[in-house]
Amino acid sequence: MSLTDEHRRQLYYYMRLSRAVEDAAWALNNQGRMVGRLYTGHGQEAIPVGAAYALEPEDVIAPMYRDMGAHLVRGVDPVEVFAQFMGKRDSSNMGKDSGLHIGDMSRGIVGMISVLPDSLPVALGVALAFKIRKEPRVALTTFGDGSTSTGAFHEAVNMAAVLQVPLVLVCENNGWALSTPNAREYAAANLVDKAVGYGIPGRHVDGNDVEAVHAAVSEAAALARAGGGPTLIECRTMRMRGHSNIDPADYVPPEMLAEWAERDPIHRYRARIEAAGLWDAEREAGLEAELQERIDQAIHQAEAMPEPEPEDVHVGVFAE
Amino acid sequence: MRHLTYYQAVREALWQALEADPRVFLLGEDIATYGGVYKVTEGLLERFGPDRVIDTPISENAIIGAATGAAIAGMRPIAEIQFADFIASGFDPLVNMTSTIHYRWGQPVPMVLRAPAGATWASAGPFHSQSMEAWFAQIPGLKVVMPATPADAKGLLTAAIRDPNPVIVLEQKYLYRRMTGPVPEGEHVVPIGEAQVAREGRDATIVAWGTMAFKSLQAAEILAAEGIDVEVVDLRSIVPWDRETVLASVAKTGRVAVVYEAHRTAGFGAEVAATIAEEAFQALDAPILRLAGLDTPIPAHPVLEAEYLPDEHKVVEAVRGLVGF
Ligand SMILES: Cc1ncc(C[n+]2csc(CCOP(=O)(O)OP(=O)(O)O)c2C)c(N)n1
Ligand SMILES: [Mg+2]
Numbered sequence: 001m002s003l004t005d006e007h008r009r010q011l012y013y014y015m016r017l018s019r020a021v022e023d024a025a026w027a028l029n030n031q032g033r034m035v036g037r038l039y040t041g042h043g044q045e046a047i048p049v050g051a052a053y054a055l056e057p058e059d060v061i062a063p064m065y066r067d068m069g070a071h072l073v074r075g076v077d078p079v080e081v082f083a084q085f086m087g088k089r090d091s092s093n094m095g096k097d098s099g100l101h102i103g104d105m106s107r108g109i110v111g112m113i114s115v116l117p118d119s120l121p122v123a124l125g126v127a128l129a130f131k132i133r134k135e136p137r138v139a140l141t142t143f144g145d146g147s148t149s150t151g152a153f154h155e156a157v158n159m160a161a162v163l164q165v166p167l168v169l170v171c172e173n174n175g176w177a178l179s180t181p182n183a184r185e186y187a188a189a190n191l192v193d194k195a196v197g198y199g200i201p202g203r204h205v206d207g208n209d210v211e212a213v214h215a216a217v218s219e220a221a222a223l224a225r226a227g228g229g230p231t232l233i234e235c236r237t238m239r240m241r242g243h244s245n246i247d248p249a250d251y252v253p254p255e256m257l258a259e260w261a262e263r264d265p266i267h268r269y270r271a272r273i274e275a276a277g278l279w280d281a282e283r284e285a286g287l288e289a290e291l292q293e294r295i296d297q298a299i300h301q302a303e304a305m306p307e308p309e310p311e312d313v314h315v316g317v318f319a320e
Numbered sequence: 321m322r323h324l325t326y327y328q329a330v331r332e333a334l335w336q337a338l339e340a341d342p343r344v345f346l347l348g349e350d351i352a353t354y355g356g357v358y359k360v361t362e363g364l365l366e367r368f369g370p371d372r373v374i375d376t377p378i379s380e381n382a383i384i385g386a387a388t389g390a391a392i393a394g395m396r397p398i399a400e401i402q403f404a405d406f407i408a409s410g411f412d413p414l415v416n417m418t419s420t421i422h423y424r425w426g427q428p429v430p431m432v433l434r435a436p437a438g439a440t441w442a443s444a445g446p447f448h449s450q451s452m453e454a455w456f457a458q459i460p461g462l463k464v465v466m467p468a469t470p471a472d473a474k475g476l477l478t479a480a481i482r483d484p485n486p487v488i489v490l491e492q493k494y495l496y497r498r499m500t501g502p503v504p505e506g507e508h509v510v511p512i513g514e515a516q517v518a519r520e521g522r523d524a525t526i527v528a529w530g531t532m533a534f535k536s537l538q539a540a541e542i543l544a545a546e547g548i549d550v551e552v553v554d555l556r557s558i559v560p561w562d563r564e565t566v567l568a569s570v571a572k573t574g575r576v577a578v579v580y581e582a583h584r585t586a587g588f589g590a591e592v593a594a595t596i597a598e599e600a601f602q603a604l605d606a607p608i609l610r611l612a613g614l615d616t617p618i619p620a621h622p623v624l625e626a627e628y629l630p631d632e633h634k635v636v637e638a639v640r641g642l643v644g645f
Contacts, residue, residue: 035443035620035621035622036443036444036445036620087443087620087621087622093620095619095620095621095623095624096445096446096617096619096620096621096624097445097446097617097619097620098443098445098620098621099445113446113447114405114445114446114447114448115405115406115408115409115447116378146377146378147378149377149378149379150378150379150380150381150409151379151381151382151409152409177377177378178349178350178354178357179350179353179354179375180349180350180354180375180377180378184375184377185377185378186377251353251354307621307623308619308621308623308624309623310623310624310626310627311627312624313614313616313619313624313627313628314614314616317615317616317617
């Protein structure tokens, strides 16, 4: 899919919306108005936005906890996000789970669990179902660099390769797995080198360039849809905040943060679309005001929703 | 005696073991430079160096398997799993390999698996709150301990490190920073398999372990004010467990509540209750009572979490019923 001017403005919009929702959530969390902690994708927005935007509506995505933008692109409203973060009764997880663990197969979203990276084999299974039914659909999953150290990663990628299922594997390599730097997670020169061992194509892209991510995922999805099997895409980025909102991350060298701040995906993309004549200060001011209002309203609406009742704890262990 | 907080007592046991025995080393995720997510291992890297305090990739299966291998090769590994829930990612080597090595070919496996377990009463949700002692109690060859005080946190961990078998230490994350108590400064070993009568009483027995022993003691204070005199047996070890102390207490009081945080069905409390029914039926003046977590995943929202978890108030209510039977 090549990008029109409108598409490009939308990519920018979703990255901005993602950051605005997360910034607001950060404040809410600090004020004790959320259930559980907050893990943000600050600085990584180009990956979930670019990846999700490259999918067709009937495709399925199994996002990770930093992928606010993927949810927004799939049509999750900020009201739903805040309701989920507040553990409201009518939120996706109904207060039973928390964080960005939203699941909704009607919109093609697999809800993750904390255990890493358990969505990976599940996404493989979704892709397998598509393959068996001969549907031209793909599954896409995202995961961190650290998550590739698990047995689940190895088994899922290997099996996806052997079965040639339509799966796109997007690694968000943000340099860190909690306090553990890349060099303590894997010894390969580049994470994407792992693809060679599995016999699948590997792509290395600038994860802070939303169009580069979009292009790589579009190509991998087209290959998968045509029966060409899985692709591993390593998106290089940087975790710009602590692991969660309570992690001061003093183990991250300040120079590293400063260097990556220069490459902020949102600022970079704004400059790019401005240079292309698609964006200007006036549009920016309009967007700013729109986001402000949308977020304020969403928080307001979410907060007015009912809390779970104690007896709800028993509901839903088994399907009827 | 000098007082320590629970997590400090754990650290002291690790520190002393590293000092005393060159075969001891630690491995786990974010334990070295970061000092662990609960800061239990803070300062150990600086003192003992990167060969003895090892940061690993996110690889629970390999951590547990590697600890097993190092143990049979003459080391005394202490593996940390960041949250006990993630032991599931390394379940296979633990329950099939580690646990059967000695039974099958006579080779001891002197390793320790430490992990923060249990609920936080702070919305940690379904994947950071579980109490999984019953998972392991079903597996012959694994010992399991759940310390409920700082002294036991040190003493049981020290015993685990010296034990020639794989021992799982389910540290109680709720107590890490909440509970302070006297801890002996030097060598301190609490034998695995010995319960402790944490409070003596005449009217009823509560058998509990981990955070539930802590909550049961709080309940006992409330009940004492009502004139109900409760004995609290802190089991401390799950495998092997101290039947004698439990049965002696039941013989004395004639009424017993078994309180545990894990899911009720097939939880370890069911084993305790069944044993009491088999061995002390004549001594019972009331049916054995079980108070446990619900048979649901552990929910995040505080309203739901409170409904799920047993606490001191639910214990009080249950014991009132037991005594009034
Ligand atoms: C199986 C498992 N082990 C440990 C953890 C604890 N944990 C949560 S996030 C995290 C770091 C993940 O790093 P990475 O995959 O690179 O993702 P990032 O957080 O950097 O986006 C760890 C160790 C977990 N959730 N699951
Ligand atoms: Mg990472």
